[in-house]
Structure formats: C-alpha cells, structure tokens
Amino acid sequence: MIAAGQALRRRIILAVILLAAFIVLLRVAVLADEFDTVITAASFEAARENRTALRAFLHRMPKGGDLHTHLAGAVYAERFIAWAAQQELCVDPQKVVVAKPQCDRAGALPVSDAMHDQQLYNWLVDAFSMRAFLPTSAVPTGHDEFFAAFDKFGAVSGTHLVDMTIDQLRRYDSENVQYVEFMVSSWCADDRARFVKAISETTEDAAKLKTLEASGLGDCVAARRNVLTAAIGKIRSALACDAPKAQPGCGVTFRYIIQVNRNNLPDEVFVQTAIAAALIRAEPRVVALNFVGPEDGLVARRDYTRHMQIIRFLAPDVPVALHAGELWLGLVPPPDLAFHIREAIEIAGARRIGHGVALAFERDMEGLLAEMRARPVVVEVNLTSTDLILGVRGKDHPLPTYLAAGVPVVLSSDDAGISRIDLTNEYLRAARDYGLEYRALKAIARNALIYSFLDQAQKRDELARFDRASAEFERSVASRQSPLQNAVALIKAAVTSPP
Ligand SMILES: [Zn+2]
Known part of the structure; x- marks a missing residue:
C-alpha cells in the first residue's frame, strides 16, 4: 500500500513538472516571436541597478x-555666450545680456571678455541656467531663477x-x-x-x-x-x-x-x-x-x-x-x-x-x-x-x-x-x-x-x-550577447513575465 502511494505521488509530481515545462516551452515559443524585444527588455532589467549601463542603454534607444x-530654453548657456561675444554684446551687472549701444552703461562688460576670463564665463553659465543655483533672498526659489533665465539671454x-x-x-x-x-x-x-x-x-x-x-x-x-x-x-x-x-x-x-x-x-x-x-x-x-x-x-x-x-x-x-x-x-x-x-x-x-x-x-x-x-x-x-x-x-x-x-x-x-x-x-x-x-x-x-x-x-x-x-536597436542589443545568455534570458522571461 505504501509503495503504491509513493508511486502515485511520484507520478503526480512528474505530471506537474511536465505540465510546467510544457507551459514554459509554450511561452518560449510565443516569446521567441518577439525574440529581440524580449532580450532587449531583459538587458534593460539587468542594467537597471547599474546607472552607467542604464544611461548608455537609454542614450542609444530610439526615443521617438x-x-x-x-x-x-533648450540651448545651453555656452552657445549663447559664444554668439553674444561674436555679436559684441555686453552683459550688465544683473547678468542680463544687453545690446551694443548699452555697453557703456556703468558696470556693463563685453561678453567677449568671458572667452578669456573663466570666472566671468562661469558667472554667465550659472546666470543663464540652473547650474549651481542656490536660493538667496533676492532669488529665493528655483521657480524664480528658472523663469528669469529667459530674459537674461533674450537679447541673443x-x-x-x-x-x-x-x-x-x-x-x-x-x-x-x-x-x-x-x-x-x-x-x-x-x-x-x-x-x-x-x-x-x-x-x-x-x-x-x-x-x-x-x-x-x-x-x-x-x-x-x-x-x-x-x-x-x-x-x-x-x-x-x-x-x-x-x-x-x-x-x-x-x-x-x-x-x-x-x-x-x-x-x-x-x-x-x-x-x-x-x-x-x-x-x-x-x-x-x-x-x-x-x-x-x-x-x-x-x-x-x-x-x-x-x-x-x-x-x-x-x-x-x-x-x-x-x-x-x-x-x-x-x-x-x-x-x-x-x-x-x-x-x-x-x-x-x-x-x-x-x-x-x-x-x-x-x-x-x-x-x-x-x-x-x-x-x-x-x-x-x-x-x-x-x-x-x-x-x-x-x-x-x-x-x-x-x-x-x-x-x-x-x-x-x-x-x-x-x-x-x-x-x-x-x-x-x-x-x-x-x-x-x-x-x-x-x-x-x-x-x-x-x-x-x-x-x-x-x-x-x-x-x-527600434527593431534595429533591439537586434543590436540581442546580438551583443552570446546565444547562451539569450537562451537563458528567454527562458527567464517565459517563467517570470505574465502571459
Ligand atoms: Zn514648458
């Protein structure tokens, strides 16, 4: 009786294992259809905790x-400085770029000076952007600093x-x-x-x-x-x-x-x-x-x-x-x-x-x-x-x-x-x-x-x-890994991803 019970239990376990394997195989077959996408998604998850790899991945990824x-607001301050210098514009003490006729105002400096004065250059980059922003009583919030930037480089x-x-x-x-x-x-x-x-x-x-x-x-x-x-x-x-x-x-x-x-x-x-x-x-x-x-x-x-x-x-x-x-x-x-x-x-x-x-x-x-x-x-x-x-x-x-x-x-x-x-x-x-x-x-x-x-x-x-x-990107991600790595990723996806 005991032997027969054990045999039945073994058969049930075997059947469950076979069924699970069959389901996984079925999922693998379905996922193989979108093989490159599955591998790319798996690579992305593998890179998730590695910010360097993640950023590099996202840089390459087509972003529509x-x-x-x-x-x-999209142009970096460095460009505005170069263009203002070329145009011989000036900057006033409030860090606002002003047109040529206003260059002789008290405290105004030619923007071109920044091209050989690192301190002035830094001062302008910070003024035209959120770089190194620290709240002060004059500009207490990022909100104010952010919106004020447009006027500062507006002349350029x-x-x-x-x-x-x-x-x-x-x-x-x-x-x-x-x-x-x-x-x-x-x-x-x-x-x-x-x-x-x-x-x-x-x-x-x-x-x-x-x-x-x-x-x-x-x-x-x-x-x-x-x-x-x-x-x-x-x-x-x-x-x-x-x-x-x-x-x-x-x-x-x-x-x-x-x-x-x-x-x-x-x-x-x-x-x-x-x-x-x-x-x-x-x-x-x-x-x-x-x-x-x-x-x-x-x-x-x-x-x-x-x-x-x-x-x-x-x-x-x-x-x-x-x-x-x-x-x-x-x-x-x-x-x-x-x-x-x-x-x-x-x-x-x-x-x-x-x-x-x-x-x-x-x-x-x-x-x-x-x-x-x-x-x-x-x-x-x-x-x-x-x-x-x-x-x-x-x-x-x-x-x-x-x-x-x-x-x-x-x-x-x-x-x-x-x-x-x-x-x-x-x-x-x-x-x-x-x-x-x-x-x-x-x-x-x-x-x-x-x-x-x-x-x-x-x-x-x-x-x-x-x-x-996207297809080309995913193909290139998949081709960077060995077939074994890809096979493991595919099976892992079949086991873990929702049907
Ligand atoms: Zn907007």
Missing part, C-alpha cells in the same frame, strides 16, 4: 520625439532662430530622437501696439477679430510666414540637407509651435493668439499653439478662464497644446489648483497638456482622468523641470497615476539648456524613480509620434521609421 521643448536668443534650431537638431540626432516640435515666439513686434489699441475699442470677440483683420492681421501673418520659411531654408542649407552628404541633423524632422505669453493683458493675449492661429492655418510647418510663462503669475491666474475662451473662439480648428497644472500647493491658493487642466481640455480643446502636475488638486480627478483617456489627451511629462521649478519629484509626481489610468504620456525635456539635461536623462529618471520597464518606455517613445501634430501621412511615415529604428 520631443513634443515639449522651448527652443530658447531673440536673433538666433536658425542657429538655435541647428544646434538642437544636431543634439537630437546624437540622442536618437527623430522628431521634435520646437516652441517659439513669433509675433509682429512693429504692429503689436497698433493691433492691441485697435481691438481694445471693441468688446465682443467677433468684433475684435474683425477689427484685427481690418488692421492688417493677414499682412503680419504673411510676413511671419516668410521669416519662418526663410529660416527653414537656411537651416536646411546649413546642414546640407539636399546634398548627397547631408549632415546628421537633417534626419530629425521638426515643426514649430507658436507660444503665447499668458502673463499679458487680455487684448494682447487675444492678438498673439489670433496671429498664432492664422500662422498655423497658413504654414504647414507651424503645427500648433501653446500658452507659456508662469501659470502662477498674477495675470495668468486672474485671466485663466478668459484665456481658455480666447483660444476656443480664435483657434477651434487648429491643434492646441497647453501648459496646465504646472502648479503645486503653496505656490497659489487652493482654488487655483482645482480647474486649470480641465478647462484647458474642455474649454480650449487642448489635445496635449504640458506638465499636468497639479492633477491631485483638480475637482473630480477620477472623472478628469477618464475624460483624458477617452478623448484622448496626452500629458507631456517634464520630470527635471518640474523638480527644479516646483520641487515636485519622486512619489509626489502624478506620472504613475496617469499611467495607471491609461492616459497617454510622453516624456519631454521642456528647457534642456536651462535645466542642463538631455531627453535621455528624462527617460533615465522615469526608469529610476518610477520603475518603468523597457516596453513601457518604448511605448512612451512611440507616443511622441502618435500624439505629434503631424498630419496622418507624415505620422504614418515617422511611425514606420521609428519601428524600423
């Missing part, structure tokens, strides 16, 4: 696109659209990023005051737009379009894009988004938005508009809903991305935290939300998440910038909540030059701080093309290009 980058960035774009295209190429939408300011400076004055005499939006059109909106937009077209021509020829030996940056597809400064009076915002919307309709390489500037600013807060209505009225037919919810408790009173993301979506029709950090403070967060998933509305997550500006990082950031709710997410750089980062760094943070796996990061990279503002045919082409680049 960057959908949230302010062109002037304002005249270097072509150089800045070329600089960035080369950077993105070196980081395996194939597509970018640069946020730039573009308005008719000479007509601005006249336009604002003209529309201020009417009250209805329709009358304002009519007045603006009668005051020469069309001419202004045509002139802006010519400036942009000429700049794009110069960029392409500087990189020899039409020559047989095109330079690397040519492989990066780019578009522009027009930014409107939200800390202006309503009629000024109206004019800027009308120009942006008309330019998007006229020029296919200008794909959307966005509202920028501190969302916690006095005017931005007071006029928030009015701004959303202006966008709804002037730009119902053009793509809109909006900075919304770039706020946190303490920065503004609680009521201001409760509606910005929702109004950007429901009133202004934003298809993309920049930052979306204040999610938890929104009224009916669950309902908002469901709406974002259903529409869909994508969130442009800028981890480093949010850390530096708002002090929100790690578990306080809503990235995991967006992902868990099925809201599409992209990782973007915001102002890589001011933050002294690159896009790879944001992928590293996502992997390091939120445990995102290779497949999740790859889906996020692909989202940057899916939720780009390219037209359908262009999007299809860019997605096909991304899929080819």
Whole structure:
C-alpha cells in the first residue's frame, strides 16, 4: 500500500513538472516571436541597478520625439555666450545680456571678455541656467531663477532662430530622437501696439477679430510666414540637407509651435493668439499653439478662464497644446489648483497638456482622468523641470497615476539648456524613480509620434521609421550577447513575465 502511494505521488509530481515545462516551452515559443524585444527588455532589467549601463542603454534607444521643448530654453548657456561675444554684446551687472549701444552703461562688460576670463564665463553659465543655483533672498526659489533665465539671454536668443534650431537638431540626432516640435515666439513686434489699441475699442470677440483683420492681421501673418520659411531654408542649407552628404541633423524632422505669453493683458493675449492661429492655418510647418510663462503669475491666474475662451473662439480648428497644472500647493491658493487642466481640455480643446502636475488638486480627478483617456489627451511629462521649478519629484509626481489610468504620456525635456539635461536623462529618471520597464518606455517613445501634430501621412511615415529604428536597436542589443545568455534570458522571461 505504501509503495503504491509513493508511486502515485511520484507520478503526480512528474505530471506537474511536465505540465510546467510544457507551459514554459509554450511561452518560449510565443516569446521567441518577439525574440529581440524580449532580450532587449531583459538587458534593460539587468542594467537597471547599474546607472552607467542604464544611461548608455537609454542614450542609444530610439526615443521617438520631443513634443515639449522651448527652443530658447533648450540651448545651453555656452552657445549663447559664444554668439553674444561674436555679436559684441555686453552683459550688465544683473547678468542680463544687453545690446551694443548699452555697453557703456556703468558696470556693463563685453561678453567677449568671458572667452578669456573663466570666472566671468562661469558667472554667465550659472546666470543663464540652473547650474549651481542656490536660493538667496533676492532669488529665493528655483521657480524664480528658472523663469528669469529667459530674459537674461533674450537679447541673443531673440536673433538666433536658425542657429538655435541647428544646434538642437544636431543634439537630437546624437540622442536618437527623430522628431521634435520646437516652441517659439513669433509675433509682429512693429504692429503689436497698433493691433492691441485697435481691438481694445471693441468688446465682443467677433468684433475684435474683425477689427484685427481690418488692421492688417493677414499682412503680419504673411510676413511671419516668410521669416519662418526663410529660416527653414537656411537651416536646411546649413546642414546640407539636399546634398548627397547631408549632415546628421537633417534626419530629425521638426515643426514649430507658436507660444503665447499668458502673463499679458487680455487684448494682447487675444492678438498673439489670433496671429498664432492664422500662422498655423497658413504654414504647414507651424503645427500648433501653446500658452507659456508662469501659470502662477498674477495675470495668468486672474485671466485663466478668459484665456481658455480666447483660444476656443480664435483657434477651434487648429491643434492646441497647453501648459496646465504646472502648479503645486503653496505656490497659489487652493482654488487655483482645482480647474486649470480641465478647462484647458474642455474649454480650449487642448489635445496635449504640458506638465499636468497639479492633477491631485483638480475637482473630480477620477472623472478628469477618464475624460483624458477617452478623448484622448496626452500629458507631456517634464520630470527635471518640474523638480527644479516646483520641487515636485519622486512619489509626489502624478506620472504613475496617469499611467495607471491609461492616459497617454510622453516624456519631454521642456528647457534642456536651462535645466542642463538631455531627453535621455528624462527617460533615465522615469526608469529610476518610477520603475518603468523597457516596453513601457518604448511605448512612451512611440507616443511622441502618435500624439505629434503631424498630419496622418507624415505620422504614418515617422511611425514606420521609428519601428524600423527600434527593431534595429533591439537586434543590436540581442546580438551583443552570446546565444547562451539569450537562451537563458528567454527562458527567464517565459517563467517570470505574465502571459
Ligand atoms: Zn514648458
């Protein structure tokens, strides 16, 4: 009896082992179909605790696109210093670059001095970026230092659209990023005051737009379009894009988004938005508009809903991305935290939300998440910038909540030059701080093309290009390991990954 019982037990154990082996084999067969992806995901996990290997992996990994980058904020201070020196500009004691005629002001120094004065050079790099930032009573927060940087190098960035774009295209190429939408300011400076004055005499939006059109909106937009077209021509020829030996940056597809400064009076915002919307309709390489500037600013807060209505009225037919919810408790009173993301979506029709950090403070967060998933509305997550500006990082950031709710997410750089980062760094943070796996990061990279503002045919082409680049990347990762290592990784994946 005892012997028979033991035999039965052995048979049962054997059957269980055989069944388990069969299931694993079945999983191996299924996973072998996506062999390179499985091996790449396994390599990524193996590198997770080795930050050097992880960063190198993420640098090589195709990252699709960057959908949230302010062109002037993306350029490193060192470039601005070199350009300002070439133009013989000066810097005043407040570390603001000033035009030539102001060089004889008290305390002003030629920027070119920095080229042989390391101390001055360091001082300027620190002033134009978040490098070595320490709070002082004059500049008590990263928020203030960050936003102040734009004005400090504004005299240089304002005249270097072509150089800045070329600089960035080369950077993105070196980081395996194939597509970018640069946020730039573009308005008719000479007509601005006249336009604002003209529309201020009417009250209805329709009358304002009519007045603006009668005051020469069309001419202004045509002139802006010519400036942009000429700049794009110069960029392409500087990189020899039409020559047989095109330079690397040519492989990066780019578009522009027009930014409107939200800390202006309503009629000024109206004019800027009308120009942006008309330019998007006229020029296919200008794909959307966005509202920028501190969302916690006095005017931005007071006029928030009015701004959303202006966008709804002037730009119902053009793509809109909006900075919304770039706020946190303490920065503004609680009521201001409760509606910005929702109004950007429901009133202004934003298809993309920049930052979306204040999610938890929104009224009916669950309902908002469901709406974002259903529409869909994508969130442009800028981890480093949010850390530096708002002090929100790690578990306080809503990235995991967006992902868990099925809201599409992209990782973007915001102002890589001011933050002294690159896009790879944001992928590293996502992997390091939120445990995102290779497949999740790859889906996020692909989202940057899916939720780009390219037209359908262009999007299809860019997605096909991304899929080819990803397949090539994964093949190269898999081929670096021995067949035995790959076989072990495959079996391990079959045992551990969910079916
Ligand atoms: Zn931004």
